[in-house]
Amino acid sequence: MAVGETTVTMVGTVASDLIRRTTKGHDVVSFWLRSTERRRDKETGTWVDGRQLSVRVTCWRKLAESVLTSLGKGDPVIVTGRMYTGEDETGEPRSIPELEASAAGPNLNLCTATLRRTRKARAVERPEFLAWRPMPRPVPRPPANSPVSAAETRSAA
Template sequence: MNETLVTMVGNVASVVSYAQTAAGVPVANFRMAATERRFDRGSGDWVDGDTSWVTVVAWRWLATNLVSSVSKGDPVVVSGRLRVREWEDEERRRAVVEIDARVVGHDLSRGT
């Protein structure tokens, strides 16, 4: 099976939500934001570029550990499978970008 694996560095942009499926499987998710930084030679300063937003979904032990380890605003590194879910809502086409996380950790280059 071909998978699109990604690693994304950014900040937790929402409270981590936690639930269990009907079968009792833990699941947690949060929104993540990653803003590109680039050097503007004209001004000689670093400037912010576009922000990418994704929903991070974690299952089982990763979900359980995520709830007690990560808070809104934390710098994180997330690695997992990229998914784009599409649907129609009242004749409008919608899409959401998700990372089905395999690994989530604090980005220690930007915090403790």
């Protein structure tokens, strides 16, 4: 994370199809995320849509693969990452906000999901870490000047 970087968490809906590409040998998935404000109309007492914010989300590497297999257009999502505005081909700043995701997933307040973990192979280069176990805690002994008698100490052991 860089100093002055704008990190945000955005709750919304996948508003486009997911687009997969390869950039510099890395998988990249991008999509549009739309967050719609919901507010209660005082006159009718019903919930209505308010303002909307749309951002382009970009996911890299492993996150790109997981997003591609887990999410689709119309899914409610929560995305966290670095927000910025990019530049066009001429180097001029764009006014479209972009979100480089560090984490993304379904919004479980609006849907359910079945978790399927991807397992990594166990590292065997350093087997001493695999065999490591915490040492047992020592049994506390009463201080030498405590009122506990020597007989009680022997019977407890």
